[in-house]
Amino acid sequence: xxxxxxxxxxxxxxxxxxxxxxxxxxxxxxxxxxxxxxxxxxxxxxxxxxxxxxxxxxxxxxxxxxxxxxxxxxxxxxxxxxxxxxxxxxxxxxxxxxxxxxxxxxxxxxxxxxxxxxxxxxxxxxxxxxxxxxxxxxxxxxxxxxxxxxxxxxxxxxxxxxxxxxxxxxxxxxxxxxxxxxxxxxxxxxxxxxxxxxxxxxxxxxxxxxxxxxxxxxxxxxxxxxxxxxxxxxxxxxxxxxxxxxxxxxxxxxxxxxxx
Numbered sequence: 001x002x003x004x005x006x007x008x009x010x011x012x013x014x015x016x017x018x019x020x021x022x023x024x025x026x027x028x029x030x031x032x033x034x035x036x037x038x039x040x041x042x043x044x045x046x047x048x049x050x051x052x053x054x055x056x057x058x059x060x061x062x063x064x065x066x067x068x069x070x071x072x073x074x075x076x077x078x079x080x081x082x083x084x085x086x087x088x089x090x091x092x093x094x095x096x097x098x099x100x101x102x103x104x105x106x107x108x109x110x111x112x113x114x115x116x117x118x119x120x121x122x123x124x125x126x127x128x129x130x131x132x133x134x135x136x137x138x139x140x141x142x143x144x145x146x147x148x149x150x151x152x153x154x155x156x157x158x159x160x161x162x163x164x165x166x167x168x169x170x171x172x173x174x175x176x177x178x179x180x181x182x183x184x185x186x187x188x189x190x191x192x193x194x195x196x197x198x199x200x201x202x203x204x205x206x207x208x209x210x211x212x213x214x215x216x217x218x219x220x221x222x223x224x225x226x227x228x229x230x231x232x233x234x235x236x237x238x239x240x241x242x243x244x245x246x247x248x249x250x251x252x253x254x255x256x257x258x259x260x
Contacts, residue, residue: 002029002067008044010075011174014160015044015145029065036061039073045148047140047156050076076157096175099132101142106164110241111171112191113234115182119191126150141171165237166244173245183238184225187218195219 005026013021020042029038035054036046039061051074052059065071097117100108101124108120119132130150133140140156142148148156157174161167172178186193197215202224216225225231 002032002065002069003027004029004038004065004067005070006038006042006073007071008042008073012044012048012073012075015048015158016042032064034061035059035063035065035071038065038071040149043145044073045145045156045158046151047148047153048075048158049073096177096180097136097138099129099136099138099140101129101140101144101147103143104141104159104167107141107159107167107171108191109188110164110168110237112186112188113183114168114172114177114238114241115185116177116180117186117191139175165241168237169241169244171245172241178242178245181238181242183235184216184227184231187221187223187225189223190218190220192218192220194225197224 003026005024006020007024008016008020019025027038027042033041035052039049039052040046046061052061052063053072053074054063054065054069056070097119098108098111099119100111102122105120105122108118111118117138119136119138124132126144126147129140129142129147130153132138133156134152134154138155140148140153141159142156143159145158147153148158157171159167159170161170172181184194194216195218197217199215202215202217205224213226217223218225
């Protein structure tokens with residue numbers, strides 16, 4: 001029997017049972033088990049993990065656990081440099097692109113509103129979502145914990161909030177996106193980068209009072225955008241999400257590697 005001591009940090013505790021959150025706990029294994037299998041067996045998807053220390057040394061997911069091992073597990077460090085130690089995933093996506101599952105259509109629109117490349121289809125199955133994430137190097141946003149356990153997915157995040165506006169704030173805060181927002185540069189419907197509108201081509205499609213306004217058009221679907229009352233409402237949504245997504249220094253757990 002192998003007895004192993006675990007300690008999970010920061011938001012990884014969201015995946016654990018109440019009695020295991022924010023503290024060290026012991027788990028027994030009758031047979032040899034890898035770090036990855038042990039972590040996912042406790043309910044934490046490997047895509048949420050960026051660093052594992054066993055007895056103070058960084059290890060890979062394939063490392064077999066032994067009796068008496070002490071395991072520290074840390075979340076994805078999107079904005080913190082941990083290159084001196086072993087990172088378990090490819091490098092963070094400094095120009096983040098997303099693919100979202102079937103439950104996150106409104107969040108996809110909000111991310112596009114903020115200028116981020118966010119692919120969404122309401123008819124994609126799990127295999128298609130996983131393939132798009134892996135093939136196109138997109139962060140998979142999902143509310144399905146099991147989906148993130150697929151081995152081909154390297155960048156993924158389990159969205160905790162259920163309200164779309166709070167989801168937007170959560171994602172902005174989690175991936176430190178506030179400084180990368182480019183509002184109203186993508187089509188909310190097609191996810192395509194907007195282009196300046198050819199006024200002749202949109203004549204009769206916008207109110208006369210906008211003839212001198214700055215207009216943009218989606219090269220794909222042809223939808224025309226301008227700064228009206230809807231624009232001001234969306235800007236307020238973005239400003240609120242950025243403010244709400246800022247981490248609270250009083251509640252943040254230290255992010256540096258430590259022992260259990």
